[in-house]
Amino acid sequence: MSEKQFHESNELKVSGEFNETHRTQRTLQTPKTLQTNKINDDLLSSLRPPTLRWYLLALLLGAVVAWGLAAFTWQLTHGMYVTGKNRPVMWGFYITGFVFWVGLSHSGTMVSSILRLSMANWRRPILRAAEAMTVFCITVAGMFPLIHLGRNWTFFYMIPYPNQRGLWPNFRSALLWDMTAITVYIIGSSLFLYLGLLPDLAVARERSSGWRRKMYAFLAMGWRGTAHEWSVYHRASTLMAALIIPVAVSVHSIVAWDFAVTVVPGWHSTIFPPYFVIGAILSGVAAVITLMIVIRKAFHLEEYLTPLHFDNMGKLLLVISLLWTYAYFVEVQTTWYAHEPIEWEVFSFMSGTYTTQLLIMLLSNSLLPIVCLCFRRLRRSIGVMLVLSLLVNVGMFIERFLIIVPSLSHKNMPFVWGSYSPSWVEISVNLAALAGFVLLFTLFAKFFPIVAVSDVRELEARRGRVTMGRAGVPSIAEED
């Protein structure tokens, strides 16, 4: 049989299958297809026409985003004095937001690719949400450095574009590394998301009509589900998963280098890159847990996101939280032991002025997760997990703030020590970033399958029961 014939026969088989599916949908014949249909129905439920509640939510989020845009316009037309920044604290809430959102973006791709590579089957229902989160987080994060510029309208000076004057950006600057890394990460994670979405777009195409059908048909790029396509798809997604990990690690290392390569006391520290990467994964994993809970509730996916998933994610969070605690301890311990006057001044200023914040951070990033997540009952409790995961991210925002601001407030020259408190503009823009992220996510969930249908179905297809003597053991088939 030639290759062409092979494909044609496959195509026939596939279309036959679809016909069969449509038929069984009506007659409900075999239990197997019924199950497949149920999965499709359940998982594609987010694509149903939006309810009034959804519109209200979108309206609220849109209003917050609009408010943030207004605040930014205010800053654009008046000047940087509308922020709380001054000399010496020239970076504040914007850069805090930037580092925070870059951190959040790590979750997705890291979690999903590590779990994909380690073939953890429980990952399947959360993959899509985590990957989408990455794309939106990094998009939101990428806006902060532009918002914080003194002359936002000249941002393109930082892009290496050919020009008559022969001017080129300075690749020795950590900010240029940042821009490069973030661009790579946005492209990489979007591809990662899109690749995983392909088969599901085909499923959605088959089950929709009108403009949606046209959109899905266009985006599915003629996916038919032939054996060849699947094999290429599996190879590509494994490759992407392996490739995206170094990118993710490099992105947050570079963000850490923004601080570590300077001569600012409290910033200039070799532990920053790994410490930031760990912090990023911590906030990322926590955000994925929050997201799982929200999706589970919003789309009634209790059957697909079981306490077992939360148990596993809880274990992951526990490990990362331990790692974070270790990194933080190492950082503080060296400062304390060396007692270098300027470094120590920064640390005592930080712990003295921001004691409450410091305690909240330690409690929510380290103490509470480590204690609570040791217990299986608490890991399997959705309520506890929700509180913990939210707290971790509150703690992580504080952590970013405590790294950036106190160091700048008490730099080397005591005569120009200062302090910083965010203005309403900075707070509004940060809130708008949060709302914008949620809005993007809600829109995504309305237009694309938020749970990886084909991944879940693949798992169902592989699931079986092995009988050994009289005992039956649930099993999952894996390719070699």
Next chain:
Amino acid sequence: MEKMTSPYKWGMVIDLDRCTGCGACVVACQAENNVGICDKKEISEGRGMHWLRIERFWVGEYPDVRVRFLPVMCQHCHDAPCEPVCPVYASYHNPDGLNGQVYNRCVGTRYCGNNCPYAVRVFNFYPHQWPEPLDSQLSPDITVRTRGVMEKCSFCIQRIRRAKEEAKEERRLVRDGEVQPACAQTCPSEAMTFGNLADPRSRVARLSRSPRRFQLLENLGTHPSVYYLKGGGREHV
């Protein structure tokens, strides 16, 4: 590519024994360099625009109190932390050993300001106005900076350029003492000496070899062009 060499390495020596803390240099600098006029509010917010400040320190306990003054401007480091961090080359090193700042190129990331250990870089948080008749005093030799731009002491680069051009016409090098920035020119007690550190016979080079010399935050290895001569600390209040 042409190798960037220059016979000049501009530097300054400030004798702290001579500094009385009068502040004439601060005013002269403001007048010379089109530095924005700030009101009380801006200064109290930490958004003052002085390129040169006089740090005042009280030493000792009452009644044995002494006051020390330390004029601090851009130290024009030879390994300047502000230069490599600028993503657009707005802060750069010029062949004469000065830290240049290209206002037109600056996008306002303020990274240089954070990384300057001397905190001498000032940022235009406010759009500054020069009310009449101060607007007539604006120097045509220097750009008037808009808001959102970083600026700092340039060692009065416009004066240096003029002196170099005049010297070039006469086919000679700039003579010692021929050029000095506004602050040094104004200092009533002649605490500031400006000149070419690359010329070992210049006044500034001789003073910089004094046993009283020190540099600010020497431990950071920034190699500043500004030397200070230690004061005796006899200034009783």
